[in-house]
Amino acid sequence: MQGASRTSMVGLRERFDRLPAATDLNRLADDLFAVVRVLDENHTLRRALADPATSADNKGALVHGLFDGKIGTESADLVAAAAGLRWSTSAELADGLEQLGMYAIAASAEGGSRLDDVEDELFRFGRIVEREPQLRSALTDRAASPDARNGLVNDLLNGKATAETVRLVGEVVTHPRGRSLERGLDLCGQVVAQRRQRLVALVRSAVPLTEQQKGRLAAALTAQYGHEVHLNTEVDPKVVGGLSVHVGDDVIDGTVAGRLEDVRRRLG
16 A cells, blocks of 8 residues: 555554444454445446545545445444545555455454464465465366355365454455455455554575574564564575565565575676
8 A cells, every 4th residue: 555545544443443342343344345345346436435535524425325224334434434534546445445354354353362373374374375276276266156266265264264264265265356365365464463563574494493583583573673573484495595584565585595696686
């Protein structure tokens, strides 16, 4: 997201955090995902709701006129609040509502003390998808109906992962919104990390890191970024030696392979 959208997303999450404790977060997520699908299919409506020249009151009235009685009251209020904020593009309004739906699922997991499990399960499932091209093809097969793809997710994960992980994976598999499956799973992981108010670092090393090494690396990254950093570690012989660290869009490549590639580029 670009600057204005990032600021609006922060405000939207803060509004979410003020919802009553009794709010049905799973119903809220379903409502928000349903609104996103409406906006994805109706670009004229999406542009109208994101139009900075239209007052927040008028856009809120449009939201309530369209969605009251079809989604929950809290959901309609959040959509109206989102429409009243500034977004860099109209598409990012829909992106923001989708991420808020994911955030609601993460909050549900947090309430059940399952947020760590969800974070780890998403990471592990993403690595499985990378290693299993046939599975990836089945999950992204556009010839299969969304219900069929969601059924495959349930067959794979029910009883093996938390309900929230199954829900998040099912959402990005059935409604990819133009993303690759890998990008969709990464987005879920980022939103879960936001709920924890921490960053996620993907660390690749040639050999497994010790717990002491992980602790030192996490502390160094936390000091650098000013936020707690959670490490997802992966052994990858291709790095040859050293570490490759990805934090969001930042890449810290201290691997031998990375240095050799840099030399090749310079010579070329």
